[in-house]
Amino acid sequence: MFQFFANIFGTLLNIINNVVGNYGIAIIIFTIVIKLIMLPLSIKQQKTMKKSAKIQKKIKVLQFKYKNDQEKLNREMMDLYKQENMSPFSGCLSAIAQFILLISIFYMVRFPLTYMEKIDKSDIENYVQQMKDEQIEVSQSYQEIDIIREIDFLKEKLPEDEKLKEININMNFFGLDLSKIPQQNLGDWTVYIIPVLYIISTFISMRITTSMQTKKDDKDEVIDITENAENKDKSNERNEMEDAMAQSNKMMSWMMPIMSVSISIVAPLGLALYWLVNNILMICERLVLNKVIKD
Numbered sequence: 001m002f003q004f005f006a007n008i009f010g011t012l013l014n015i016i017n018n019v020v021g022n023y024g025i026a027i028i029i030f031t032i033v034i035k036l037i038m039l040p041l042s043i044k045q046q047k048t049m050k051k052s053a054k055i056q057k058k059i060k061v062l063q064f065k066y067k068n069d070q071e072k073l074n075r076e077m078m079d080l081y082k083q084e085n086m087s088p089f090s091g092c093l094s095a096i097a098q099f100i101l102l103i104s105i106f107y108m109v110r111f112p113l114t115y116m117e118k119i120d121k122s123d124i125e126n127y128v129q130q131m132k133d134e135q136i137e138v139s140q141s142y143q144e145i146d147i148i149r150e151i152d153f154l155k156e157k158l159p160e161d162e163k164l165k166e167i168n169i170n171m172n173f174f175g176l177d178l179s180k181i182p183q184q185n186l187g188d189w190t191v192y193i194i195p196v197l198y199i200i201s202t203f204i205s206m207r208i209t210t211s212m213q214t215k216k217d218d219k220d221e222v223i224d225i226t227e228n229a230e231n232k233d234k235s236n237e238r239n240e241m242e243d244a245m246a247q248s249n250k251m252m253s254w255m256m257p258i259m260s261v262s263i264s265i266v267a268p269l270g271l272a273l274y275w276l277v278n279n280i281l282m283i284c285e286r287l288v289l290n291k292v293i294k295d
Contacts, residue, residue, distance in 0.1 A: 005104035009034075010115025013108065017116070017169065024173025027270060031277040034101070035285070041097060046289040055080060109271040113144040117167055127164075130157055145179045145268055171270065178270040195264035195274045201279035208286060 012033065017026035035042075058080055066073035115120040127147045131138050136153070138146045147154065148169050154163050171178040175190070182191040264272045 002100070002103045003106050005100060006107035006111070006115045009104055010108045010112070010118075014116040021168070021170060022173065023169050023270060024169045024176070024273060027178075027273050028277050031274055031281065035278065035281045038097070038101075039285075043286055043289060046286070095153060104276060106267070106271060109268055109274065110142060111144050112169060112270075113147060113167070116169065117163075119167075123161075123163060127154055127158075130154060139181075139184070142181060142268060145181070149179050152198055173273070174270065176271060179268060181268055182265045191269060194269050196274055198264060198272050198276040198279060201276060201283065205279055205283050205286075259293055 001258065013026055013030045016029050017023060017031075020026050020029065042093065059077065062073060062076045082257050091222075108115045113124055114121070120230070123142060124147065128138055131150055134153070134157075136146075136150055141160060148167070148171065151164070151167060151169075155161075158164055176193065177190075180188065180191050182195060185191045264275070
């Protein structure tokens with residue numbers, strides 16, 4: 001499945017790349033196109049987030065009220081979702097789509113000759129062997145990236161190969177080599193520029209999301225749990241629950257950038273550039289949609 005979408009994305013990216021003549025600029029345009037295609041899903045996700053935040057306090061009330069009766073809690077929560085015309089699994093479609101997109105684009109960036117240039121596997125193996133015969137180091141994980149890096153050598157070595165002549169992937173992006181992998185070039189400070197900007201954009205994105213959620217909570221109507229003398233104890237327990245959720249969210253806000261750093265270090269810079277541009281577009285998208293989409 002991932003290969004199927006990687007093939008489609010690769011074709012699109014290759015068309016853009018042939019027009020602009022630069023891999024980095026092509027990735028930026030490609031990211032914008034994908035973002036526009038995914039816009040209806042993003043709008044739906046934003047609406048779901050707003051609606052979900054709106055009923056969170058009601059859900060907490062039910063969780064406390066029926067904490068000793070799981071079956072009753074499940075029924076009441078399902079009734080609540082029906083009343084709000086919302087599915088508890090409404091966010092799953094967006095998460096699945098984002099996961100498929102993430103893995104498919106990773107495949108496309110990792111194998112640009114396969115998914116962009118449509119080069120046969122046998123030809124790729126031949127190019128790799130030619131490089132090994134000349135004692136040129138070839139990465140096991142990113143052989144196609146290494147082929148592109150040594151494309152001039154291969155064209156000189158195999159002057160009759162028409163497929164090599166047609167390969168036009170310029171990975172020099174304003175002085176940054178998008179074929180480089182930070183893990184393999186730790187002494188080159190330029191490989192850290194895009195990953196660092198990506199991490200910063202990730203923090204900004206999460207900060208904006210948290211800020212929107214906080215503002216939403218401040219606007220929400222405060223719901224009384226009960227009207228009896230146990231209000232104080234129940235309120236304290238609710239606060240403990242909210243504190244636990246806040247702590248969990250805080251841990252996630254740290255885990256995501258750490259995971260991002262890990263992936264950015266072992267992947268080609270082209271992938272980090274896609275993530276960076278996607279993050280910037282997502283920040284703009286959330287700010288705009290938050291203004292446009294009303295509660």
